[in-house]
Structure formats: C-alpha cells, structure tokens
Amino acid sequence: MGHNNMSTRAEQLASDIADAILAGVFAPGARLDEQGLADRYGVSRTPVREALRLLGHTGLVEIRPRRGATVAEMTAERVDEMFVAMGEIEATCARLCALGMTPIDRRRLEALHERMGQMVKKRNEPDYAEANIAFHSAIYAGTHNSLLIEIATSLRRRLSPFRRAQFRAPGRLALSHAEHDGVVKAILRGDAAEAHCAMLRHVNLVENAYEQVSATATRRPRRATK
Amino acid sequence: MGHNNMSTRAEQLASDIADAILAGVFAPGARLDEQGLADRYGVSRTPVREALRLLGHTGLVEIRPRRGATVAEMTAERVDEMFVAMGEIEATCARLCALGMTPIDRRRLEALHERMGQMVKKRNEPDYAEANIAFHSAIYAGTHNSLLIEIATSLRRRLSPFRRAQFRAPGRLALSHAEHDGVVKAILRGDAAEAHCAMLRHVNLVENAYEQVSATATRRPRRATK
DNA sequence: ATCGGCGATATTGCATACAATTTCCCGGGA
DNA sequence: TCCCGGGAAATTGTATGCAATATCGCCGAT
Incomplete structure (x- = not known):
C-alpha cells in the first residue's frame, strides 16, 4: 500500500x-x-x-x-459512521475551498476536472479512478489547513477497503463527473453553502454504491441528510 | 489533566x-x-x-x-489552523444535531442550556466554564457518531492550552449564552443550516477572544468565513 | 578562512531478559 | 449443575544490552 x-x-x-x-x-x-x-x-x-x-x-x-x-471489528454501524463523518469532512473542505482557494488552486482544480471529463468520454475507468483520488486530494489541499488535510486523508485511507468497485457500473463514471461538476462550479463561484451541499450529495451517493467487504450484517438504508 | x-x-x-x-x-x-x-x-x-x-x-x-x-513548535499559523478546523467540526456536529438528535437528547440539551442561563444571572463563572464543556460535549454526543465525537474531543483537548481566560471579561458570559441560544434554538427546530452557521459564529468569537500562551509571533486578524 | 571528508561519540532502533498482570483451568462446595 | 476460589500458564509491561545510524568535531585541502 x-x-x-x-x-x-x-x-x-x-x-x-x-x-x-x-x-x-x-x-x-x-x-x-x-x-x-x-x-x-x-x-x-x-x-x-x-x-x-x-x-x-x-x-x-x-x-x-x-x-x-x-x-478491530467493523460493524455495519461503525462503517456507516465513518462514511457519514467522511462526507461531512469532505463537504467542509469543499466549503473552505469556495471561501479560500487561491486563483492558482482554482485553475488547477478546473483543469483537473476538465481532464476527467475527457476520461469520461473515453470511458477510461482506471485513469478516472486515479484522477478521482487526485480530485479529492485537491479539495483537501484547497482548505490550506494541514490539520483538515491530515484528518481527511487518514479517514479516506481507513475507508478505502470499503470502496471497492465504485466505477464499474455503467453510468457511474458520467454520474460522478456530473456531481463533481456541481462541486467545482460552486467552488469557482465562491458559493460556500452550495459547495458544501453538492459535495455532501456526492459522497452520499458514493456511499450508497459501496459494498461491504467483511461478511458482517447486511446494511439498512440510512436517513437522508437533507 | x-x-x-x-x-x-x-x-x-x-x-x-x-x-x-x-x-x-x-x-x-x-x-x-x-x-x-x-x-x-x-x-x-x-x-x-x-x-x-x-x-x-x-x-x-x-x-x-x-x-x-x-x-512541537506551535506557530501562530498552526494554532490558527487548529481553531479553524475545530470551528468547522463543531459546526458540523451542530448540523448533525439538528438533523438527528433524539427527543431525549434535545430535552437534555435544552435543560443544560437553561441551567447555564441561571449561572449567567448569578455571574457564576466557574460553574459556567464547567457547564460549557458539558454543553459542547453534548453537541458532539448529539451526532451519534463516535468518530466525530472522538475527533472533536481530541481536538478540544489539543486546543485547551490556548483557551485561557475565556469568561473573565465582563460581558463574555452573557454573550456566550446568547450565542448558545442561537445554536440551541436552531437545533431544536431542526434547522441544520442555521445550527451550522450559529455554531461557526460562536466558536469564531471564542477564537478571537483567545490569547496565545507561547511567546511566538503576534497574530494577524483572519478573514471572515462568510 | 571556508569547505569537505573522516572518525569518535551520542542517540535511536532492535533484541533479549525479567516482572507484573491477566487468563484459563481445575477442584471444591452449595 | 452451577458458581466460586486458587494456582499455573500465558501474555503484556518494563528493564537492560547490543547494533545501527545520526551528530559533532577535527583535520587537511583549496
């Protein structure tokens, strides 16, 4: 690893x-x-x-x-909690990006997002998966807050075993990019509330698409977070 | 400790x-x-x-x-980052409280807030300071997310050395309670966005009131967060 | 005089030995 | 049969010794 x-x-x-x-x-x-x-x-x-x-x-x-x-025993509840926390942290990062990203940060994020658009057109799943990590890392970095970067990165690592096969389903690639688009647009226009909201929607959808690796109890649907 | x-x-x-x-x-x-x-x-x-x-x-x-x-050398920038992260985490907790607190949680929070109101009237600073910790802990607990509780609690401990003398200034007690009031009301009415916002304002004011213990460089004012 | 290599010293990383605590099993009694 | 106490075995916590690496100072060269 x-x-x-x-x-x-x-x-x-x-x-x-x-x-x-x-x-x-x-x-x-x-x-x-x-x-x-x-x-x-x-x-x-x-x-x-x-x-x-x-x-x-x-x-x-x-x-x-x-x-x-x-x-450590990863119960379904525990994994749930981690995904919720991850979502909230990422949404917070997006919010801070909208508020404090430098022009250079913004251009880089936009360029990366653009490139990922090309990958979607070419149906290039492996490259998109890799770029997706870079995308989220860029959001963390955009906070210019090393503590948040550390928390988010560590949480992402902890959750990686539960994120198998995200982009295998047919429409997932385009859908992911469309969600990213909402986040990027909100950040670029400095709309903190919308950036938060869009990112939260995005990661919640990712969560709903995950399948648990350990053979613990089956999961129940979670409440909507508004 | x-x-x-x-x-x-x-x-x-x-x-x-x-x-x-x-x-x-x-x-x-x-x-x-x-x-x-x-x-x-x-x-x-x-x-x-x-x-x-x-x-x-x-x-x-x-x-x-x-x-x-x-x-570890705690630069002013580093402390700044920690306060920003703390604020965002606490605001997130308040948001989740508004969305998911049980009726029992809500009643307890309201009762605690009420008691703290009495302390303000009596100018009882020591008890208020102690209750204040309980108040914030209740907000963490209200998320029902052990990971967020852990993150928030640990961050709070790390910041405690930089939080001296919060309630010594004359109007601080009443001001703190008024800010809490905004948070509590928003939570009780289930208004996630306003709970987030109110908590963010509250902790930012706390931050502005802190004085650094270590004799590092003087701080500059930070940008507004909305 | 300054810079760079080289060796002595100090400090960390790892291995092993010993102490303290927990766990487990077994026997006795209700 | 079930519960409880005691002791042996196993396991973690701590101390000490040895190996590997970094730090520092010295000496010579430019």
Missing part, C-alpha cells in the same frame, strides 16, 4: 500487518499476540509492539492496556 | 511529560532525548519511548525516525 517511508521496522510491520488484516489473514476480532507476530515476521516483540500502537491509532486494531490487541 | 486511566507507566509518563511541556519545562523545539527523560522520571527508556509516540499522535511532540523527538 506503499505511501510510507518504511524507514523503520515498526513501520514496515505496521504496513505488513495492515495488509494482512485487509487481506483477511487476521479476521476481525482476532487476537494479535505480540510473540506470535514477532515469530511470524522474524523480528522481536519490540517493533511489533510499536507497529500495533501505530495501527491502533489508525483504527485498524483495538488495543486495551494489559489485555492485548485485537483486529 | 486527569481524564486518563494511568494504568500503565507509559500513559503516566505521557501525561507527566505533557504537563511539563505545557508548564514550559520543555520549551518548544527542545530536544526530548529518551535517556534523559528516563533518568528524570526514574524509569527505563522503554516506557519513555511509548509515551513519546503517544504524545506524537496528540501533536504535542514531533517525532522523526532515528532523529529523536522534539517539543
């Missing part, structure tokens, strides 16, 4: 263990005992401990003092 | 070191070497390391791999 430095063994381990969890090697709720992981990865307990703490902060594992670490 | 369990030495240390930093024992930018802290607090390097990682996640110290830990 390599966006990390991997400079220390603990970080490598954290990444490896995270991959293993997402790959289903360690089931949700499973106990992660330090010695076992140390043996498995051929290191001592010390870096394993650090890795587990790191993962504890990302929410992937739950750590209770003196009672060990377990793979 | 005791909201922690203090069950392990690392947690105690994290709390102690945090207090020391906030008390100015360790100046911003100062190096925090593990052995030195271990000697100082009479423990070994291991729990010190864990404590430093914990503090790294709260933002109080900066950790660079193989290059040690230093007390």
Whole structure:
C-alpha cells in the first residue's frame, strides 16, 4: 500500500500487518499476540509492539492496556459512521475551498476536472479512478489547513477497503463527473453553502454504491441528510 | 489533566511529560532525548519511548525516525489552523444535531442550556466554564457518531492550552449564552443550516477572544468565513 | 578562512531478559 | 449443575544490552 517511508521496522510491520488484516489473514476480532507476530515476521516483540500502537491509532486494531490487541471489528454501524463523518469532512473542505482557494488552486482544480471529463468520454475507468483520488486530494489541499488535510486523508485511507468497485457500473463514471461538476462550479463561484451541499450529495451517493467487504450484517438504508 | 486511566507507566509518563511541556519545562523545539527523560522520571527508556509516540499522535511532540523527538513548535499559523478546523467540526456536529438528535437528547440539551442561563444571572463563572464543556460535549454526543465525537474531543483537548481566560471579561458570559441560544434554538427546530452557521459564529468569537500562551509571533486578524 | 571528508561519540532502533498482570483451568462446595 | 476460589500458564509491561545510524568535531585541502 506503499505511501510510507518504511524507514523503520515498526513501520514496515505496521504496513505488513495492515495488509494482512485487509487481506483477511487476521479476521476481525482476532487476537494479535505480540510473540506470535514477532515469530511470524522474524523480528522481536519490540517493533511489533510499536507497529500495533501505530495501527491502533489508525483504527485498524483495538488495543486495551494489559489485555492485548485485537483486529478491530467493523460493524455495519461503525462503517456507516465513518462514511457519514467522511462526507461531512469532505463537504467542509469543499466549503473552505469556495471561501479560500487561491486563483492558482482554482485553475488547477478546473483543469483537473476538465481532464476527467475527457476520461469520461473515453470511458477510461482506471485513469478516472486515479484522477478521482487526485480530485479529492485537491479539495483537501484547497482548505490550506494541514490539520483538515491530515484528518481527511487518514479517514479516506481507513475507508478505502470499503470502496471497492465504485466505477464499474455503467453510468457511474458520467454520474460522478456530473456531481463533481456541481462541486467545482460552486467552488469557482465562491458559493460556500452550495459547495458544501453538492459535495455532501456526492459522497452520499458514493456511499450508497459501496459494498461491504467483511461478511458482517447486511446494511439498512440510512436517513437522508437533507 | 486527569481524564486518563494511568494504568500503565507509559500513559503516566505521557501525561507527566505533557504537563511539563505545557508548564514550559520543555520549551518548544527542545530536544526530548529518551535517556534523559528516563533518568528524570526514574524509569527505563522503554516506557519513555511509548509515551513519546503517544504524545506524537496528540501533536504535542514531533517525532522523526532515528532523529529523536522534539517539543512541537506551535506557530501562530498552526494554532490558527487548529481553531479553524475545530470551528468547522463543531459546526458540523451542530448540523448533525439538528438533523438527528433524539427527543431525549434535545430535552437534555435544552435543560443544560437553561441551567447555564441561571449561572449567567448569578455571574457564576466557574460553574459556567464547567457547564460549557458539558454543553459542547453534548453537541458532539448529539451526532451519534463516535468518530466525530472522538475527533472533536481530541481536538478540544489539543486546543485547551490556548483557551485561557475565556469568561473573565465582563460581558463574555452573557454573550456566550446568547450565542448558545442561537445554536440551541436552531437545533431544536431542526434547522441544520442555521445550527451550522450559529455554531461557526460562536466558536469564531471564542477564537478571537483567545490569547496565545507561547511567546511566538503576534497574530494577524483572519478573514471572515462568510 | 571556508569547505569537505573522516572518525569518535551520542542517540535511536532492535533484541533479549525479567516482572507484573491477566487468563484459563481445575477442584471444591452449595 | 452451577458458581466460586486458587494456582499455573500465558501474555503484556518494563528493564537492560547490543547494533545501527545520526551528530559533532577535527583535520587537511583549496
């Protein structure tokens, strides 16, 4: 998943263990005992401990003092909550973009949006998926608020396992771009309220299109957020 | 600062070191070497390391791999960013309260707000300050979103050192309550947009009333957010 | 005099050993 | 049968020792 430095063994381990969890090697709720992981990865307990703490902060594992670490159980309710929070954060970012994006920011966002339009015409799903990440990152960056950028980026990573197959359905590509269009237009014209609203609609639709990976309970429809 | 369990030495240390930093024992930018802290607090390097990682996640110290830990330098810009983020998060919480608070939640919020009105009449600043925390916590809880609750609570803790002397000025108590009134009324009537807006105004005023503790550069006025 | 390489020193990262706490199992009693 | 207490085993928390890397100062060259 390599966006990390991997400079220390603990970080490598954290990444490896995270991959293993997402790959289903360690089931949700499973106990992660330090010695076992140390043996498995051929290191001592010390870096394993650090890795587990790191993962504890990302929410992937739950750590209770003196009672060990377990793979965090992602209930449907919990995933719901994360999507709601993500939506609100992204909407907030869009709002701040409308209020404070520099002219350069705006031109870049517009150019990216334009390019994504071409991809839609060519039905180029892989490139669009990649550009989509860049698009949302640009919205985060447009806030010029490193804390919000950090929160949004981290949340996005945490939710990535639940975002499979977004653009596979036939009309999804064009629909996504149309929603983006509403967001971009509102931002460019400095309409904070509409930017917020448009982004919220966008991410809620994304959410409704997701399918859960873990075999937990089926989801019920959520209330509309106005 | 005791909201922690203090069950392990690392947690105690994290709390102690945090207090020391906030008390100015360790100046911003100062190096925090593990052995030195271990000697100082009479423990070994291991729990010190864990404590430093914990503090790294709260933002109080900066950790660079193989290059040690230093007390995070809180520039005026950084504090600004944190207040902006806090404002947006709280406004979002208020919005979600307006949309999804249960009748019980609403009654409790109203009752608390009412009690705070009494405190204003009696000029009871200490109780009001305490109730104010409960008020904002109630807004977080009203989202019924544990992730947002966690984010908001953690941010509030991080900002607490920069929130000294909020209610000392003569009119502040009544003013705060009046702003709360706008928020509460909007929430109770289910007006999401107005709840968002009112809360944003409220926290922005709080921000403008803060005085920075660390002796960094003087602040400039920030742009209006609408 | 300044800059750049090189070696000593200090500090972090990792491994191992020990202590403290929890967990689990088993036996006894109601 | 179920509940409860006690003790052994397992696991986490802490201390210490060793290895790897960064930092700092010295010396020589330009």
